Amino acid sequence: xxxxDKVYINGEFVTPKGSALFDLYNPATGAVNGQVRLANRDDAxxxxxxxxxxxxxxxxxSKETRLALLQRLYDAVVARADDITAAxxxxxxxxxxxxxxxxxxxxxxxxxxxxxxxxxxFTQKIRASDVVMTxxxxxxxxxxxxxxxxxITSRLATAIAAGCCTVIKPSEMSALQTQVLCECLHxxxxxNGVFNVVTGTGIExxxxxxxxxxxxxxxxxxxxxxxxxxxxxxxxxxxxxxLELGGKSPTIILDDADLDAAVPxxxxxxxxxxxxxxxxxxxxxxxxxxHDELAQKLVAAMNDIVVAEPTDPASRIGPMVSRKQYERxxxxxxxxxxxxxxxxxxxxxxxEGLGGYFVRPTLFGNVDNAMTIARDEIFGPVLCLIxxxxxxxxxxxxxxxxxxLAAYVMSSDPARAGRVAERIDAGRICINGFQxxxxxxxxxxxxxxxxxxxxxxxxxxxxxxxxxxxx
Numbered sequence: 001x002x003x004x005d006k007v008y009i010n011g012e013f014v015t016p017k018g019s020a021l022f023d024l025y026n027p028a029t030g031a032v033n034g035q036v037r038l039a040n041r042d043d044a045x046x047x048x049x050x051x052x053x054x055x056x057x058x059x060x061x062s063k064e065t066r067l068a069l070l071q072r073l074y075d076a077v078v079a080r081a082d083d084i085t086a087a088x089x090x091x092x093x094x095x096x097x098x099x100x101x102x103x104x105x106x107x108x109x110x111x112x113x114x115x116x117x118x119x120x121x122f123t124q125k126i127r128a129s130d131v132v133m134t135x136x137x138x139x140x141x142x143x144x145x146x147x148x149x150x151x152i153t154s155r156l157a158t159a160i161a162a163g164c165c166t167v168i169k170p171s172e173m174s175a176l177q178t179q180v181l182c183e184c185l186h187x188x189x190x191x192n193g194v195f196n197v198v199t200g201t202g203i204e205x206x207x208x209x210x211x212x213x214x215x216x217x218x219x220x221x222x223x224x225x226x227x228x229x230x231x232x233x234x235x236x237x238x239x240x241x242x243l244e245l246g247g248k249s250p251t252i253i254l255d256d257a258d259l260d261a262a263v264p265x266x267x268x269x270x271x272x273x274x275x276x277x278x279x280x281x282x283x284x285x286x287x288x289x290x291h292d293e294l295a296q297k298l299v300a301a302m303n304d305i306v307v308a309e310p311t312d313p314a315s316r317i318g319p320m321v322s323r324k325q326y327e328r329x330x331x332x333x334x335x336x337x338x339x340x341x342x343x344x345x346x347x348x349x350x351x352e353g354l355g356g357y358f359v360r361p362t363l364f365g366n367v368d369n370a371m372t373i374a375r376d377e378i379f380g381p382v383l384c385l386i387x388x389x390x391x392x393x394x395x396x397x398x399x400x401x402x403x404x405l406a407a408y409v410m411s412s413d414p415a416r417a418g419r420v421a422e423r424i425d426a427g428r429i430c431i432n433g434f435q436x437x438x439x440x441x442x443x444x445x446x447x448x449x450x451x452x453x454x455x456x457x458x459x460x461x462x463x464x465x466x467x468x469x470x471x
Contacts, residue, residue: 002034004175007043007199008182010050011192017042018200022172027093027319027357028309036175039200044167044208047196051138051165052214054193059135059163063117066160069190070114073160076188077107077153080180084149087177092145093357094273095308095315106150112438113157116455120161122463130471133463135163136240137216140209142202142230144222145321146276146379148174149181154453155219156185156195162462167215168197169205173321202226213237217462220244223377224402224447231450242451242461244278244443246377247405250398251281252420253294254391254411262410263297266383267305268434269408271361274318275381276325278448279406279428283367283374285394288387295365295385299345302361307351317381319357326357329380333362336373341384342366369397377403391420399425404445408434427452 002024006013018040026033077084085103089096124131139159143151148170159166170178182197198205209215210233217240220230224245234241251269253262269281286294308315320326333348346362359380367374367384374384388394398407407426411417414431421429427444441452451461 001032002176004034004036004179006179007039007047008186008195008197009043009047010196011186011190013182013186016040016198016200018204022175024091024173024175025322026090027321030323030356033090034176036172036199038172038204039198040204041208043198043200044169044205045212047167047198048138048209048212048214050193050196051167054191055135055138055165058165058191058194061163063122066163067114067117069160069188070110070117070157072188073153073157073185073190074107074110076184077103077110077181079187080184081107083180084177084184087180088149089310091174091176092148092321093310093318095310095312095318097313097315098273099310102147102150106153109150109154109438110157112454113154113161113459116439116459117161120456120459128469130468132466132468133460134466136462136464137164138214139164139166139217139219139462140212140215141166141168142206142209142218142220142222143168143170145171145173146273148177151221152178152181158453158458159462160194161459164217164462165193166195167209168195169202169209170197170199172199172201175199206230207233210234210239211236215239217241227449240461242443242453243449244453245405245447245449246403247278247280247444247448248283248375248377248401248403249279249281249406249408249426250283250285250401250424251408252394252398252410252424253284253286253290254394254409254417254420255287255290256412256416257410258412259290259294259297262294263301265408265410265433266298267301269430270383271305271317271381274320276321276379278377281406281408282378282383283369283398284383284385285388285397286385288389291365291385291387295344295363298363298383298385302345302363305361307354307358307361317361320359320380321357323357325379326359329359329378329382332373332376332378332380332382336364336367336371336382339371339373341371341373344385346382369400375401395420395423402447405443405448406430
């Protein structure tokens with residue numbers, strides 16, 4: 001049983017003033033495997049005060065100093081990569097084959113931002129004026145459970161590159177992996193107060209960060225509903241906000257696409273992170289005359305997907321993170337059946353031989369884009385196969401959503417796919433594959449968020465332009 005009873009404030013692991021305990025579960029079995037003592041508003045205030053005090057000196061640090069810190073953070077995470085992966089697999093249930101790669105990417109976030117920082121000029125000229133890009137202040141970082149380690153490292157890397165100090169509120173369901181990662185970050189030897197980590201509820205810790213006048217910016221990743229609450233709470237103090245929110249991403253299979261080549265890409269995008277990913281391509285749009293053929297190929301391929309214990313190297317889909325999430329996904333599967341979609345694979349209940357919070361990977365066919373399963377972000381391994389009549393209708397259906405985070409286009413003609421991509425309302429669109437560019441901006445249109453993460457765009461969201469004239 002894991003007992004986590006410390007938060008990280010001002011360079012030290014300290015016992016929080018909060019006394020509430022939260023049970024931790026192994027999602028593969030549903031059994032309690034630990035407890036975390038939650039921080040409260042007093043702890044959040046203490047962390048904010050530490051960050052505010054550290055900001056005065058850290059905001060004046062040199063680029064060379066920040067580059068050195070990013071390198072040290074990278075080294076510290078790499079040194080304990082196996083421990084981090086083990087914690088994520090146990091606590092989150094992600095398959096070990098995927099989670100080990102994600103740990104590597106989490107460490108790489110520090111070096112990617114170092115590359116951005118190295119070439120960035122904080123003083124720019126506009127005619128006779130100097131534009132000095134100035135650190136914005138204390139940054140509140142609020143992140144979800146579906147990629148805890150990666151979100152912490154990417155957001156922290158950006159803040160450090162900008163010269164900002166941080167207060168990080170991870171999900172209480174990610175307490176074990178947060179503890180291991182905090183030990184790594186502590187070992188890197190950053191100045192006290194530059195980063196603080198307070199694990200607690202959104203009602204207690206998140207709300208305090210959002211309303212504090214000493215927090216200049218909020219970087220939030222999570223649901224659209226909570227993002228709206230944070231935006232409202234931040235308004236009184238005019239905080240800058242970056243919101244990376246939900247998605248209902250389309251995967252458009254154009255009528256000239258090679259279906260055999262498309263199938264593995266569809267499943268990779270749709271079942272990414274066991275379906276618990278905001279960029280998962282869960283709406284699969286296919287020409288009506290090819291719907292049945294693609295459906296047959298997808299069902300056959302899904303039969304070969306290994307759903308097993310997260311520690312099994314062959315496993316490709318793990319359990320949902322919690323009972324609440326398991327029940328949410330079950331509810332949507334039942335809703336899809338009730339609304340008349342064709343259940344082609346999977347369905348309600350557990351995969352054979354598995355309990356805990358495992359969900360049967362599910363495929364619905366002949367889905368209407370007005371159905372609930374095509375509108376709502378399910379956040380589980382559930383795909384909707386939606387037929388279209390022609391390319392124009394495919395684009396219309398793709399854009400007929402409240403969201404606009406990611407999209408995927410597949411075609412034997414990359415130029416044609418590119419033309420379609422330009423008409424899709426989404427922040428990131430992949431053509432004939434699943435690509436990632438850590439220097440490119442990431443964020444969404446419409447209710448998928450405000451602002452961008454990564455690269456220069458992410459860095460500048462932590463800076464305020466100060467114009468000095470007549471110097």
